[in-house]
Amino acid sequence: MDMSLQRLTALRALMASQPTALAAYIVPTADAHNSEYISPVDARREWISGFTGSAGTAVVTSAQALVWTDGRYYTQFEKEADLTIWTLMKQSLPETLSMEKWLATNLLAGSIVGVDPKTMTREEWTPLQTALTKARMQLIAIDNNLVDQVRVLLKDPPPDRPHNEIIHLPTQYTGKTAGQKISELRENMVQKKASALVITALDEIAYTLNLRGSDIAYNPVFFSYLLVTPTSVVLFWHRGHIPEVIADKLLEEGVKIEGKPYDDIEATLRSFAKELSENGDGEHSIWLSGEASEAIHRAASGEGDLKKPLNLISEVSPVALAKLIKNDVELEGFRQCHIRDGIAVVRFFRWLHSQIDKGETVTEIQAADKLLEFRKDEKDFMGASFESIPGAGENGAIIHYSPSRDGPQRDIRSTDMFLLDSGGQYKDGTTDITRTRHMGEPTPFQKDAFTRVLKGQISVGSALYPKGVKGNVLDSFARKALWDVGLDYAHGTGHGVGHFLNVHEGPSGISWRPYPHDPGLKPGQILSNEPGYYKVGEFGIRHEDLVETIAVTKETKHPRAADLISDYDGRGVLGFNTITLVPHHQICINQELLTDFELNYLNAYHERVFKTLGPLLMERGLKEDYEWLEKECSPISRS
Template sequence: MECQYVATQRGGVALVFEGHRYNKVRDGKDGTVYWRCSRDRQCPGRAVTVNNRVKKANNKHNHPPEAMLRNGTNNSASAAAGSGYSASVGPMGSSNVSAQHDSSASMRLPSSIAIQEVLEAQNAAAAAAASLPAIVTETLKYLAVASGNQQMAAFASSMASLSSPALESFERSMGRAGLLPGAIEYLSDSSDEQPLNMALKNTGQLVKKLRDLMKSATHVSEAIQAYIIPSVDAHQSEYIAECDNRLRFISGFTGSCGTAVITLDEAALWTDGRYFLQAEKQLDQNWLLMREGIPGTPTQGEWLCKVLSSGSRVGVDPMIIPFNQWQSLSSQLENCGNSLVPVAQNLVDLLWEERPPLPANAVFPLPASFAGQTWQEKVVEVRKEMNKKQASALVLTALDEIAWLLNLRGSDIDYNPVFFAYCVVTLDNLYLFVDEGKLIPETLKHLHLDASPIHENSGLLIEQRPYKLILDFLKWSVSQQQGKIWISNQSSYSLVSLIPQSKRITDPNPVLIKKTIKNSVEIECMRRAHDAVALCEFFAWLEEEITKSEITELSAAAKLEEFRKTQEEYVGPSFPTISASGPNAAVIHYRPTEKANRRLTPNEIYLCDTGTQYRDGTTDITRTVHLGTPSDYEKECYTRVVKGHINLASAIFPNLTKGQMLDSFARKPLWDVGLDYRHGTGHGVGMFLNVHEGPVGISLRYRSDDPGLQPGMILSNEPGFYEDGQFGIRIENLVLVTKADTKYNFGNKDYLKFETITLVPIQTKLLDPSLLTEEEIEWLDSYHQTCREVVGKALKEQGRTNGYQWLMKETQPLG
């Protein structure tokens, strides 16, 4: 049957077949196109077209055809009837719209619309209504194109001359009067206009107000032509407190990595491959999405040089831009005649009337039985490194570094046990810049701030200062210190620029490296602190209940948390659980919400990426399962991801090898058939600290501060594959870097390997064994035997029969 099409809000084409509307999933070979039902992401309705003819459609929709729904009834007889509308436009700035219900008129789609006709009509409507608010614009597109009504097409053209206030008034009155119900429902039903897991934020007014501030002499010493909004806080944290979520406030984008740049005419947002799909869904029409890492995407500096006139000033809050980024961007801008300037008052904060206050949660001590060393022992080691560099002071600004050094933890940032503070270590004293009200009695005693006995000349006295005094103290310290001051070049520009270059050391600091290399106690704690028992219980429950009751992404995540809360030393999640079914799993950092909460079914893939903060360690694990019968393509993709995981887990490499050198080990099985993924393969993990811990990692991206892999480091091993609109696959374990016993030792380098410390079965039903080598099958069987021995013992000791039985079933040998 010949295809019928309508235009979509995004400028694409949707298929209409037997009253149902389908959005395109992907292009296949030889003119084949795959489509899915657009009304409901849980709807199993699918169609395939070949050369603009419907080849097949399964017609397994969980709702009536759209024509019936638009008319508010499930009666098939009423599907033939619709609503007729007549509209007239009054003088400039006013509009009169009347609705006449006519049982003989029909809102049904025309019987046949050729692609070229749709595109031509769509382009005409889009050009005529380019300045209209979204609902008006898309309503007119729908009525002009889909209904075939020539009068409505003329009306769409005339609407283009209305002023913006009149249009807004028209849109409001249309909503109040309940007019155009069919067209409005058309908009809300179209899933490729709706975010997978979040609402679109209209940012037009906010961006306009920010541009006004950029020109205001009250807030900037001289007008600026562009303003930069990073996603980080004053400590350059990846995950931030609500009060620092300026990027989300101004753009609506909720990813953990991004930078907005707003000029007087344009607004652009840069993010990496983890968030491409998410950003597409969350950014409204005011924004350009810049996909970092994709060939042809300009850097922020390149783009600014292109869109700004020479002599332009680019502003940024100097407290939330790292010094090294300032240097690089400033150099780029100067080369094209522009300048980067500090704006002391954050302009977003001026707009954010209900900005939350800085958290003031309690800071609590971490016992040496978990930390492996006292904070005093750590300070002595750090000072030895300072002497080697002839540094008289060390300034710590990263929150996890301060928490690690002083064996303290907090809860100022969700999922990360850190607290807002700065720390300055000199050869004689320690200064902790933290608000006094956060220090509970146990913490005061731990730091000897409660007047408990300590030798005053030991050099281990801590002086507590108010958090906000760090800038004043650093200015004073520069004038007092005779030696050099050690501060990371990733600290904020405001802090680093206070120290003259001749007195500045910006190498990676000793705390950064020591924190990354776990001591024997920390390693033993991290071995204990895994979620294996809870996850075995969870997947056993999921398999049992999937066909008996309605399980959603949110209810599944909540159930998993129930199981984890029963484990010793449980504190909370280490990040929001990524509980993603079917096409949602293709969004790398998907997060279910009440508004977008998909039901789990046995007919598609389910991806669960989850982690926990225990007092004796931090976990991060991903498993991908299929509770029904996977397709051959799903099995091939899954098998290749597992092969890559095994490749990396089995690697042997020289001491101090950069993680970048190992990344291709995990990608090769995918590369072999032209597949890949848009995220790093591994990241460092803290010990009851941040789940993403720098500076080590395994990624194609070069990191200048990567010290190289060393024994005692713990990282994730997490290759994946994502088919947009269909499924996502990721397998993630934590691995410990250990010394390898090799036959030779060329250059006396010492060689290293990974020991996998996460022990949860990898589903074998999703594997295609014909793609596995004997060595890979042997690795899987050995891994699963270890799961049986270690986790099986724990499950039996805790009396968790269901989890134990599931574990034994899922770890049957392949070989």
């Protein structure tokens, strides 16, 4: 806590010493690529506040320090931050002022607010600037990040930016060459009359070039920028030298790649803008995502260098829309890796129950490590897709819980509800699964809550809906059984998932809050289906499957297909196919709360799990795991 105050004091001194003193400084959880999960070099908000959650924005003034974050992290913030100097702003609550309104209300007219333009997207910058201008305040860009400067002053400098080895992912996994992807982007550029496309999101660059890296933990991406013109493809990576093996693979796929140093991106864009301005009809446009940083927007337009900056087409990235719809090879990869992942998770739960039943001590971290061991046995496994969340008892109520390896270890007890959220990265896909199991005998309330969450998951998993509806339309389906008795959960119901890429992928999702760029659901998407319930201080429940969107007719194998009498007047019918294959814990289910449809749905799911995984377990001589799975998947009948 003393350290937190020392860091804040040093930051405030630096704010006051700026050429124009800052009344407030904003520290987002962000890197220059708008990544959800960031590298330690970019973990500025974590360093200044002590709060380690993956989402949140800090605001520091001369007298106050605040963090805005969502309901996933309220409990975690209160455990980690020094609450005598930091204030939690619960952004999910309607009575909580937004950051813009708080600044406009609490600062004096004429105040200057600063932020590093590399850490804020154009879509975030513009409304904030508008709100402050209306309040007679000013938002200014601070190019040399103040938190980085404070770290140097306090002799705790940020670590070096990683530039690890990059690998090529063959078309047997991707289903499409990098050359095909670049050609399609160039066709889009012609339609948009764009002279260049600037790609800044790391997963979009990895997808476009069929390359993967490891610069951010759990995310197979690498720090880079990509500039596509009608005649060139330039990758800004490390010191600019593209490994020969990578260049040769790309050439085989129809892409001649040019390399430039990572840090040259802004200077190159400014030079390019000047060249286009001097050699043309003045109608050149640069295309980039609205989620690219304010710094990249300014450089791409030549702002500050040209009398008349270039026109920018700033909107949802064409790459984001392209990778949203998986091709047949990618979809089959997802299905296959979920079979292998299901084997690993089933083996783990059988092992965990056997240990707890014998009275052995198993900590949360030991459980997470053991699951990783089982996943490592599976073909094409490349690592975890995020840090496992092994929440025993009261820790299960911390939605994004992460046990520390340094402090005391929490044992998993026979009296615990145990929530395990985990996932794997495989060359042919990405998995993300949550299962909640009781290590002994659940209470009636736990069974009731478990079943209501399960009803919500079944409601979404079995839903039919018109092609093109946005994901937020489905969110209430997941909550109704909880809402019926006054219960709820403080997170979204589903997110997109990348193909051997980021486990959270936009622009589609299922949430009470609309995804701003959701183009509407179409066949071939991969989403999560994960309602939950959390009793703070006692236990947490979440059921998470990954699902693929499929077109549905009366002939489709879908539990509601036979009831169709129309196709929404020609719009087309969509549904979900669940690809996660791990049973639910039957002793936690209150059968009386399930309808006949839900009971049949659950029995059919368990039958599919056993018929898919059982023979594979026997082939590998895993008889104990087979017998455990057979018992877990036995049909539920009305008692």
